[in-house]
Amino acid sequence: MNRLDAETRRSLLRDMIFVRRFEERCAQLYQQTKIRGFLHLYVGEEAIACGVGHLLSDDDAAVGTYREHGHALMKGVPPGAVMAEMFGRVDGCSGGRGGSMHLFDAGRRFYGGNAIVGGGLPLAVGLALGDKLAGRERVTVCFFGEGAVAEGEFHESMNLAALWQLPVLFACENNLYAMGTALTRSEASTDIALRAITYGMPSWPTDGMDVEEVVAATRRALSYVRTGAGPAFVEYRTYRFRAHSMYDPERYRDKAEVAEWRHRDPITILLERMVADGEIDDADAARAAIEAEVDAEIDTAVEFADASPVEDVADLERHLYAEAPR
Amino acid sequence: MSEIRDMTGREAMREAMSAAMRADPRVFLMGEDVGEYGGCFAVSMGMLEEFGPERIRDTPLSESAFVGAGIGAAIAGMRPIVEIMTVNFSLLALDQIMNNAATLRHMSGGQVGVPLVIRMTTGGGRQLAAQHSHSLDGWYAHIPGIKVVAPGTIEDFRWMLQRALDDPDPVIVFENGALYNASGPVPDTDPGVPLERAVVRRPGRDLSLVTFGGTLPLCLAAADELAAEGIEAEVVDLRSLRPLDDATIMASVQATHRAVVVDEGWRSVGISAEVAARIMEQAFYDLDAPVGRVATAEIPLPYPDHLERAAMPSVAKVVAAARAAMQGRVADPGEVVTA
Numbered sequence A: 001m002n003r004l005d006a007e008t009r010r011s012l013l014r015d016m017i018f019v020r021r022f023e024e025r026c027a028q029l030y031q032q033t034k035i036r037g038f039l040h041l042y043v044g045e046e047a048i049a050c051g052v053g054h055l056l057s058d059d060d061a062a063v064g065t066y067r068e069h070g071h072a073l074m075k076g077v078p079p080g081a082v083m084a085e086m087f088g089r090v091d092g093c094s095g096g097r098g099g100s101m102h103l104f105d106a107g108r109r110f111y112g113g114n115a116i117v118g119g120g121l122p123l124a125v126g127l128a129l130g131d132k133l134a135g136r137e138r139v140t141v142c143f144f145g146e147g148a149v150a151e152g153e154f155h156e157s158m159n160l161a162a163l164w165q166l167p168v169l170f171a172c173e174n175n176l177y178a179m180g181t182a183l184t185r186s187e188a189s190t191d192i193a194l195r196a197i198t199y200g201m202p203s204w205p206t207d208g209m210d211v212e213e214v215v216a217a218t219r220r221a222l223s224y225v226r227t228g229a230g231p232a233f234v235e236y237r238t239y240r241f242r243a244h245s246m247y248d249p250e251r252y253r254d255k256a257e258v259a260e261w262r263h264r265d266p267i268t269i270l271l272e273r274m275v276a277d278g279e280i281d282d283a284d285a286a287r288a289a290i291e292a293e294v295d296a297e298i299d300t301a302v303e304f305a306d307a308s309p310v311e312d313v314a315d316l317e318r319h320l321y322a323e324a325p326r
Numbered sequence B: 001m002s003e004i005r006d007m008t009g010r011e012a013m014r015e016a017m018s019a020a021m022r023a024d025p026r027v028f029l030m031g032e033d034v035g036e037y038g039g040c041f042a043v044s045m046g047m048l049e050e051f052g053p054e055r056i057r058d059t060p061l062s063e064s065a066f067v068g069a070g071i072g073a074a075i076a077g078m079r080p081i082v083e084i085m086t087v088n089f090s091l092l093a094l095d096q097i098m099n100n101a102a103t104l105r106h107m108s109g110g111q112v113g114v115p116l117v118i119r120m121t122t123g124g125g126r127q128l129a130a131q132h133s134h135s136l137d138g139w140y141a142h143i144p145g146i147k148v149v150a151p152g153t154i155e156d157f158r159w160m161l162q163r164a165l166d167d168p169d170p171v172i173v174f175e176n177g178a179l180y181n182a183s184g185p186v187p188d189t190d191p192g193v194p195l196e197r198a199v200v201r202r203p204g205r206d207l208s209l210v211t212f213g214g215t216l217p218l219c220l221a222a223a224d225e226l227a228a229e230g231i232e233a234e235v236v237d238l239r240s241l242r243p244l245d246d247a248t249i250m251a252s253v254q255a256t257h258r259a260v261v262v263d264e265g266w267r268s269v270g271i272s273a274e275v276a277a278r279i280m281e282q283a284f285y286d287l288d289a290p291v292g293r294v295a296t297a298e299i300p301l302p303y304p305d306h307l308e309r310a311a312m313p314s315v316a317k318v319v320a321a322a323r324a325a326m327q328g329r330v331a332d333p334g335e336v337v338t339a
């Protein structure tokens, strides 16, 4: 069993609750039309970003998809900057230009926020190539959904990274659905971790709802990548509890199936284990206390976003090419 | 006499596809989430139930492969309708479109034609940011060997598709996302407008607003505003971007002597540049003003609403450009941006 010490567990628990509450707040803010455009929430999948994020150093890079709030937060992007981005304000982490799907923080080596399925994979390969050529010992983690596995860019990137022995961790978040398309209806062969092996890299599946398993599998993968031997692949088996985005009638899956997975909520799993191990007395009370704490932080983030100004229209054509320092 | 019914763009396209599939067993629809999900914009909702999974084929996220497969199936005698969820993702299939669909007839010496229809949603204006807001209609129209059409009325959403399916060559249909929810009158029987013909949607003597697709409603609204100040704008709906119906454009410009081209694509090297150049070549001596253009600012579209609106064509910008044309000049960029 891959059990972590009590302190690490407590910190992962808090992280997961933070991301959960942050996402739930985003949903409310979307209803209030403070957040617009497309909004994809990470509820149910928190153990992955939190578990992987726990093992990354500041120097490591991460590339995400359009469902990337949790990943950005775990890479250290301040919640206020993430929220302000979704409000389209100048203090957003992308200056307000990108919105929910395009969170960037180059200083913290968080490289998006990519809304084209599969679009981040070649980028991650290149980031790792740059590190390798410059002789820097760091890793690039690339998060993507299982839907991306059908794209040519996925296969091209896997091969290139393995061929050139680049320090990439391919982190596949397999939540079983790409919008309305179930994995079994889009892949002839559904064992994704197995397929990755054929590219010549170590690969294994793990329980993406159990943060301790996430940490164990990721630690193993990262320790391989950090030796410089080449990329590794982890398939995190998970589920998104909410709709694909904010406009999804969810005709493609059973309510019973969703309910079944909700029993495997990553936050509850960890909480119950901590109670069983005597690290927490009362799960509900512990959770409520953490929620109160993170809610206060999220309130601050929302206030920060609300107070941030919108960009002057006169600057419309900025950020097309590099500009001289102003 | 044909009955007229009101319907939405979404319903009109669904009716067009369903009618084509009932009439011709070679027609089938494939694309991402077209079946079980009912289409990303609910256009094909219910079609899986009527036609079954063989003919309403859900595809994996493999744009290059399923567009290429559509090309192959067309060569093999089928009449595929390939739906690419949005134009933004068509870039992953561009090689198949440009290097196969557009070239096969020519490079096989006329032996291999590709009677394929590719439909995709296009356009910005919904705060979807840089990667999800492209307008590349004019950009695709650059490619010889494919035909590019862009319905701007609900009638065309209903009736253009069959013309595209009847065409022996690949036709790309650009459907502006804003028009799925719009409604308009649709005749029960094919009004019989050829695929490649431009249509005057509103007659006027003072200037020609030349446009298509998502900016057609905007030009019609601008024409109303202009009429209130005594300027009668004629609105020409291009409908087809390749080929362009030069005769209809020139007939309008020769009557009005002024033209403003309105396009949601970027200005430089866009369809507005092509239309303006043709007017210059074919109707230069009829012009009383330089040809004006209203297009999108030369940036990837930003997320915030106020910036996105400032970047895109608007009724106010069209009105400003039309007024300038009436004064024998083009609106300066600042005048248009702040309008």
Ligand SMILES: Cc1ncc(C[n+]2csc(CCOP(=O)(O)OP(=O)(O)O)c2C)c(N)n1
Binding pocket: A067, A115, A116, A117, A118, A144, A145, A146, A147, A148, A175, A177, A178, A179, A244, B032, B061, B063, B085, B089, B092
């Ligand atoms: C190339 C491309 N095709 C289609 C889309 C539309 N789209 C956005 S998300 C999505 C589903 C992706 O599923 P998956 O990769 O499993 O990630 P998840 O949303 O489940 O996190 C689709 C089809 C897109 N963004 N990019």
